[in-house]
Amino acid sequence: MAGLLKDVKVLESAMLMTGDFTGQLLADEEADVVKVESPFKGDYLRDFLGQIKPHKKGHSPAHLSVNRNKRSVTVNLKTDAGKEIFWRMLAETDVFVDGNTPGALDRLGVGYKNQVKVKKDIIYAHVTGLGATGPYATVPTHGTSMNALGATEPCAIDENGFAMRVEEGGLGASTSGVVLGPLYLAYGIAAALYRREKTGKGTYIDVGCSDAIVSHAWFAAVKALNKHKIEPEDRPNAGAAGRVDGSSKYNFYHTKDGRFVLVALIEKHFWENFCRAIGRIDLLEESTGYHRTDGPVDWGTKELRAELQQIFSSKTLDEWMTIARDHDCVIAPANLVPDLVTDPHLKHREAVVVQHHPTAGDILMVGNPIKVPGEHYTVYQHTPALGEHTMEYLSSIGYSQEQLASWRDTGII
Numbered sequence: 001m002a003g004l005l006k007d008v009k010v011l012e013s014a015m016l017m018t019g020d021f022t023g024q025l026l027a028d029e030e031a032d033v034v035k036v037e038s039p040f041k042g043d044y045l046r047d048f049l050g051q052i053k054p055h056k057k058g059h060s061p062a063h064l065s066v067n068r069n070k071r072s073v074t075v076n077l078k079t080d081a082g083k084e085i086f087w088r089m090l091a092e093t094d095v096f097v098d099g100n101t102p103g104a105l106d107r108l109g110v111g112y113k114n115q116v117k118v119k120k121d122i123i124y125a126h127v128t129g130l131g132a133t134g135p136y137a138t139v140p141t142h143g144t145s146m147n148a149l150g151a152t153e154p155c156a157i158d159e160n161g162f163a164m165r166v167e168e169g170g171l172g173a174s175t176s177g178v179v180l181g182p183l184y185l186a187y188g189i190a191a192a193l194y195r196r197e198k199t200g201k202g203t204y205i206d207v208g209c210s211d212a213i214v215s216h217a218w219f220a221a222v223k224a225l226n227k228h229k230i231e232p233e234d235r236p237n238a239g240a241a242g243r244v245d246g247s248s249k250y251n252f253y254h255t256k257d258g259r260f261v262l263v264a265l266i267e268k269h270f271w272e273n274f275c276r277a278i279g280r281i282d283l284l285e286e287s288t289g290y291h292r293t294d295g296p297v298d299w300g301t302k303e304l305r306a307e308l309q310q311i312f313s314s315k316t317l318d319e320w321m322t323i324a325r326d327h328d329c330v331i332a333p334a335n336l337v338p339d340l341v342t343d344p345h346l347k348h349r350e351a352v353v354v355q356h357h358p359t360a361g362d363i364l365m366v367g368n369p370i371k372v373p374g375e376h377y378t379v380y381q382h383t384p385a386l387g388e389h390t391m392e393y394l395s396s397i398g399y400s401q402e403q404l405a406s407w408r409d410t411g412i413i
Contacts, residue, residue, distance in 0.1 A: 012099070018128070042074065274323075387413070
């Protein structure tokens, strides 16, 4: 493996998913990510949201995934000696990932204002629930609170007088801010690295996960915000989030072998390709009511759906995917989670990979969707235990074993 960020050095100060996932995205592209943790507690994501059997502590599946390919170094930043160690670590760093609440590292004396004095070209990447500025910036968050601010959790009052989540009135975004914020931040980091290469200048990047939620839901947002200016959709019985309830040419069908496919044959040429591939030229006759050419797309009719279900019940999923590939038709398997491992296309794309962990064993986890010809992704560094690389890493930047042993005994590392 030779990732796109090989030789980029990253320090990560984060607990829980947002900062951790940002570091994982960089580490998956072979950036050297060193996770700086407190010697006393560290990232407590290790210890909740389930545990890999038979371990009862330190092996949560979330931790094993988002902290893969990193090293863990413990430093007590509340001590002068700990700060001295930190500044030496920073000297060889390109990117600093801050996953803490605004002001947390400033209060320790190692935030951006102090970092830029020591290393002028540092790229300081800060990811928080609600952003580093604004009226709510210092309010702590968890995942759904980020989503709620981003209008993905609309509520109403139920019959018992309690609040309940509803569909109407929100953006309908299905992905959590703890995923989207890091994705936008990783994009910002890549852009900042490019700019630094051209100008020699570092920067401070501020990404709020609630902002990322709104940006991610751009299609729903632009429709909802401009609802009074938009002509009604021509899609039959389209749901608020673009569901396919009343559409026959864009819908789910079950196959001969009990699987499901998503069919999207709304453009004229795709529908024609399909009808010719299955030998049903009669479905192209306008007199049937199944074929229309009065718009850029045709969602089909309710009557056609019964006909299509009978057709899709006649072949297996594999047979339909062969037709899709050979005849240029928009058909996709509607997979379940176990299918992520066995689907031939996803196997080829390495959508699921194995982490060989020394104490948790072999763990299945999602792969890296960024593919570069000739390069092969692998989990090259197992998820670290708290402080697993402290002695090795600090020795590599010039500290003696005697000094490190002394600091370890006094709780500095």
